[in-house]
Every structure is written in C-alpha cells, then in structure tokens.
Amino acid sequence: MSPNPSNRPIRSFVIRASRATDSQRKALEQHWDTHLIPYEAGPLDLKKHFAESRPLTVEIGFGMGDSLLKMAQADPQSNFLGIEVHRPGIGKLLHGIAQNNLQNLKIMCHDATEIIANCFDLQSVERLLIFFPDPWPKKRHHKRRIIQAEFVELLATRLAKGGLLHLATDWEAYALHMIEVLENEPSLINCAGAGNYCDMPARPETKFEQRGRRLGHGVWDLVFEKAGS
Numbered sequence: 001m002s003p004n005p006s007n008r009p010i011r012s013f014v015i016r017a018s019r020a021t022d023s024q025r026k027a028l029e030q031h032w033d034t035h036l037i038p039y040e041a042g043p044l045d046l047k048k049h050f051a052e053s054r055p056l057t058v059e060i061g062f063g064m065g066d067s068l069l070k071m072a073q074a075d076p077q078s079n080f081l082g083i084e085v086h087r088p089g090i091g092k093l094l095h096g097i098a099q100n101n102l103q104n105l106k107i108m109c110h111d112a113t114e115i116i117a118n119c120f121d122l123q124s125v126e127r128l129l130i131f132f133p134d135p136w137p138k139k140r141h142h143k144r145r146i147i148q149a150e151f152v153e154l155l156a157t158r159l160a161k162g163g164l165l166h167l168a169t170d171w172e173a174y175a176l177h178m179i180e181v182l183e184n185e186p187s188l189i190n191c192a193g194a195g196n197y198c199d200m201p202a203r204p205e206t207k208f209e210q211r212g213r214r215l216g217h218g219v220w221d222l223v224f225e226k227a228g229s
C-alpha cells in the first residue's frame with residue numbers, strides 16, 4: 001500500500017472489536033501453533049508447513065472462513081492458505097480445521113499486502129481469491145481499498161502462468177473499479193471476455209455475500225488468468 005503523509009502505511013482493514021465466542025477462543029489457544037504460519041518478512045518455506053507439495057490457493061480476507069473451509073475440504077489435491085487479521089474469524093476457522101483434521105489448510109494472521117510482497121516467490125500461487133473485500137464506499141476512503149493498481153500488479157507477479165485471480169464484490173461501484181484496474185494490468189486476461197463479469201463462478205457463498213443478498217445487493221465476480229502457458 002502506498003504511504004500516507006505521516007509515513008504510516010494505509011491499511012485496507014480496521015481490527016473489528018467483536019469478541020470471540022468461547023469456542024473460537026478455545027480454538028485460538030489450542031490450535032494456533034499447529035495451523036498458523038507465523039509471519040516473517042522473508043520467503044515462505046511451503047514444504048515445511050504443508051504435509052505434501054500441491055498447487056497453492058491463497059484467500060485474502062477470509063472473514064469467518066466458512067467458504068475457505070468448504071473449498072479446502074472439497075479439494076484435497078490442493079493446498080490452501082488463508083490470510084486474515086480478524087481473530088474471531090481465525091478462531092472459527094481453526095476450530096473447523098481441527099474438527100475435520102485438515103492437512104491442506106493453513107492460516108496467516110498479518111496484513112496480506114505485506115505477506116504477498118515478502119513471503120511468496122514469483123509465480124508460486126495457482127489461485128488468488130479476494131471475496132467481498134471491504135468496499136470503503138466513501139470517496140475519502142477509496143485509498144483504503146485493497147484492490148489498487150499497484151497491489152494487482154504485485155498479485156500478478158505471484159501468480160503462476162495460467163493461474164487465476166478471482167475477486168467478488170456486492171458493491172457495484174467497487175466492481176467497476178475492480179474491472180478497470182484488472183483490465184489495465186497487462187499480464188492478466190479477463191476469462192469472461194473484455195468488460196464482462198463472470199456468470200457462473202465456482203465458489204461457495206460467503207458470509208458477507210449472504211448479508212449483501214439479504215440487503216438486496218447484486219454480486220459481481222471477476223476471474224482473470226495470468227498470461228502465458
């Protein structure tokens with residue numbers, strides 16, 4: 001993220017004050033060390049953290065983690081790494097990982113922009129997912145949106161050739177911003193054809209999506225492929 005005049009990075013999140021439930025707190029205490037990968041500003045040794053070497057899917061901002069858990073259960077031939085800073089959500093996902101004894105899903109608790117910049121080798125990720133990122137609707141907050149040209153350029157460098165970047169939002173103005181930014185990134189190709197959103201995305205419904213639909217919002221999915229073969 002670009003620095004602001006005070007030189008502090010502009011964050012795309014605020015740490016929400018909501019309290020963890022007893023079960024989430026217990027999971028945070030019991031399973032943190034087993035399923036959390038500690039953040040260090042250096043290349044991540046995936047072999048050390050996953051039982052087997054498999055194609056990697058990274059989800060940024062998994063929220064309560066229900067959809068990430070479903071994806072990891074449904075696809076044991078892939079490894080999944082979820083990035084989130086909201087501890088009750090991390091507790092909920094840890095509980096799910098432990099209950100289902102999942103070996104192919106790990107978590108990192110840190111700002112995703114720093115993790116992507118510092119921890120992943122070039123072309124090391126098969127799929128990057130960002131579902132229903134905070135839309136920061138007020139104009140003066142647009143700089144806090146995670147989808148910015150600079151960050152998308154960085155994401156694209158971490159994607160393997162032929163890998164996918166999948167975004168979704170329930171905020172039309174953000175969808176328009178996303179498609180403009182992604183289509184301006186020369187190494188990404190819109191799988192739905194220029195100017196189009198994706199009609200039949202293969203992903204479980206997320207918690208924020210359900211909330212958006214209850215409020216009468218539409219949903220826009222964008223699926224872009226990294227150029228090359």
Ligand SMILES: C[S@@+](CC[C@H](N)C(=O)[O-])C[C@H]1O[C@@H](n2cnc3c(N)ncnc32)[C@H](O)[C@@H]1O
Nearest residue numbers: 012013061062063084111112131132206207208
């Ligand atoms: C609006 S919620 C959506 C959660 C989930 N994807 C869903 O659809 O239910 C956005 C989430 O992204 C997380 N987030 C935002 N910016 C982040 C960042 N830079 N690093 C890690 N997590 C981030 C927030 O903590 C929040 O939980």
